[in-house]
Amino acid sequence: MTDPRKNTRDIYPPTGPELNAKSWVTEAPLRMMMNNLHPDVAENPHELVVYGGIGRAARTWDDFDRIVAGLKDLEEDETLIVQSGKPVAIIRTHKDAPRVLIANSNIVPHWANWDHFNELDKKGLMMYGQMTAGSWIYIGTQGIVQGTYETFAEAGRQHYGGDLTGKWILTGGLGGMGGAQPLAAVFAGASCLAVECNPDSIDFRLRTKYLDEKAETLDEALEMIDRWTKAGEAKSVGLLGNAAEVFPEIYARMQAGGMRPDIVTDQTSAHDPINGYLPIGWSMGQWKDKRETDPKAVEKAARASMKQHVAAMVDFWNADVPTLDYGNNIRQVAQDEGLENAFAFPGFVPAYIRPLFCKGIGPFRWCALSGDPEDIYKTDAKMKELFPENEHLHRWLDMAQERIAFQGLPARICWIGLGDRHRAGLAFNEMVASGELKAPVVIGRDHLDSGSVASPNRETEAMLDGSDAVSDWPLLNALINTASGATWVSLHHGGGVGMGFSQHAGVVICADGTEDAARRLERVLWNDPASGVWRHADAGYEIAKDCAREHGLRLPGILG
């Protein structure tokens, strides 16, 4: 039997101003879905895997083909329905309704665990949607760079007076998202040692300029770090190895008077103990084979290794090294494995990101459907013009232009919030209308955003009122974006922290230069971040309440 998920086709999204579908609002999801599988974008495109363990863009290759055919044929008052990567139906809706509605990996809570998911997945009844994989707005590693940069910069402000010169960050994982860490560290002014077990991942990051150097031994890597930090240089090295072994080793050396990291974190795919985390002592080949033949054995070994990994992180934390969970649920696994103080160190959201979420600030992003980098450079300039007072944004855009290589369709990300997002959207729409841009752009965001996710070990960890696990909010977010006229909307379960641990929603809207689009952009890019502001205002955050009042939000049950 041939595997319906394996193929050797290379997928490139169409570019240029010519339509393949019947309108730009259907061309947009078509190009973006294909872009998610672009060889420069996806981690393993031949198996439909975009990033984050087994986060896929479509359930099978047949489904991929049917989605393409469906979108090409879709009218402007029709909607394509996608269930865990399979295009189940095409229905009649209306022009202001989304063109695609997506639900991925959702399971009734009592059954919402990896075992049951894997059973469904194997039967061909599901796929893992991650966050932006199954919702077609992954834009390569850049997508995560700014978030990581914001986090490291804020950690620098909190712990090192805002100056990371001569400091270094220890982390693990150089995958789709984790690969952003060395570059973000360098942007923030720090050096970085990233432990990665897959030589291909290291080479991929070197090739795309996210990483400066590689090393085969810890001595070699630490020697580089020593040299760079002493010279006040910010550079990065990828060390081939297993983080679960290397972290304790570095801690032991530190205790013995060796080098001390200034920040410790991790982005291996710990959220997925079968496919995402190499157990100690296993070779890559062994790992790959066993995932097929004995997934339970892989899981058991991986979980045991994670416990050691987290134990080392707790050791660093107890030795006063700022340590943070970077949203891969590794503390939960370690705790389940019996490490009682696994949650000793905080997650990155409560530690550094929540004040931004309170203002609806999160990973806003857009992508040029033309395929032309010039279109993005023009929008970069427009952003500076729109927000002349936002120095932080200007600095970011300069660094991004200089250092970030586009992957697939050119795209940009920057963290802006309520009141700014719809202005950017309307401005881009005008640029499309006037012909300044060569084709429409799509505007979207990560599911990791202010109002779009419930994830008690990550985005909603330690909420002020204890509402961490309340998932009414992301469900409402998806309904609101559907009602506001987004181009496509998605509801996922699992995402970056794995089965059972989060529910989250995605949204993308196409700026095709029409007045219809302007109306929709204004509503969607206002209501979407506003939903984050009120979610945090409801939880009692004063910043969010102030922001709501300042923007005149009508919140009867919250502001009275």
Place this chain on the structure above:
Amino acid sequence: MTDPRKNTRDIYPPTGPELNAKSWVTEAPLRMMMNNLHPDVAENPHELVVYGGIGRAARTWDDFDRIVAGLKDLEEDETLIVQSGKPVAIIRTHKDAPRVLIANSNIVPHWANWDHFNELDKKGLMMYGQMTAGSWIYIGTQGIVQGTYETFAEAGRQHYGGDLTGKWILTGGLGGMGGAQPLAAVFAGASCLAVECNPDSIDFRLRTKYLDEKAETLDEALEMIDRWTKAGEAKSVGLLGNAAEVFPEIYARMQAGGMRPDIVTDQTSAHDPINGYLPIGWSMGQWKDKRETDPKAVEKAARASMKQHVAAMVDFWNADVPTLDYGNNIRQVAQDEGLENAFAFPGFVPAYIRPLFCKGIGPFRWCALSGDPEDIYKTDAKMKELFPENEHLHRWLDMAQERIAFQGLPARICWIGLGDRHRAGLAFNEMVASGELKAPVVIGRDHLDSGSVASPNRETEAMLDGSDAVSDWPLLNALINTASGATWVSLHHGGGVGMGFSQHAGVVICADGTEDAARRLERVLWNDPASGVWRHADAGYEIAKDCAREHGLRLPGILG
């Protein structure tokens, strides 16, 4: 401190043709929310409880007032956002978008259990939405009569050649939904013995004519049953007692040559072990007190009693008495308590209802906002006219008119499916437009329907392909109804089977006689049942595939 959930106000929805809100599409949710708390409709309106354990219409009385105020003020291009019974925001959308979007009781899976819910509920962060309580389309006990009638009638066809004359049904629970059982049994031609521990519930059913007699002792009740069945009469008796004691007692007497029930089921609120099920040996007063002072003790005792209750049901099943779980999750509790063969007898959906779901047939309902029973009688006549060949429907409408007392706003329910629902909706809309009806009607359904629920112990038990727990479907259903222009849409968790065991969606649409409404009705009342047809087609049911082909559904991933 006064309890924000307790009040002595009596709520009556406005009636007549005059608006209190700014349009009928906002007046409709206003009247329906208030109708859910009408003294003749709700089980415990002073505590905002509509039915099904603690299924509420609003989180607190303040929230109730703010919802009312919000709806009165809402424009035709605005949307009210309700999170677990609290009106959090009013946003700008557009005319074809829903006027209210609701998410109730949703919790991230890993935390989705009663303990965590109760903690959130106590903190004032949540309420239990049940199915139609928090989504404002409960219409009193009639809502469940037809479903129960269809089930008993189908059981009669499968086990007794279609004739239930002289047969009797043993059941438990005469609450909001369970109270429909005696009348449904009588409609289906059988007598009924219902064990109920709350004398008020028995009296309520007697008063509203759902129940014929009451008895204080088992002897008395069985004597009536004996008399009725021998005379070929179909009548019902409510026995004051604890089902967990009475069921084993009847089984023991049967084994000793006593009377043998012909069908056994149960509708105590077993889905909620703290608030819904009286433990053996406890008085009602004791139960009420302990729920406040020591809920854990109640839960423990209730779960142990349920185990005995289910054990008796398994005994009946093993003695060849048709026995069915009626959707209250009681088998799951018994199994968790160590009763290994708790799932020996089937749930009612796979046993009797699924073939209907395959054609999108489910509990379609409508309600006259005028408050005038004549409006419903006119729609009854219209239904007969629209579907002259559907004898089953005609019989049902005749019985309903004759025997079902309206509660609150007059309403009607009947089970119809894809291809019929939108025809009824359009016809009603025309009757509103022409002035034949005194005011608009709303059209909705239970969350228990063909495409709107994932509930592995009930609606999606034993699906052909094993997709019982896949909840992409109800989430898509809510997105689709939002995109199609429903008047309000809801997404709930828990419902009739309790925390962790189901996710489900509701929809209501207002037929205000306008052409806009006609367009929306046509889309919503087509797409909503269609989503049930394709969900079952995807699972491999031939009836559903045939139905999809017959109606020309475009299902690329399913029909190819």
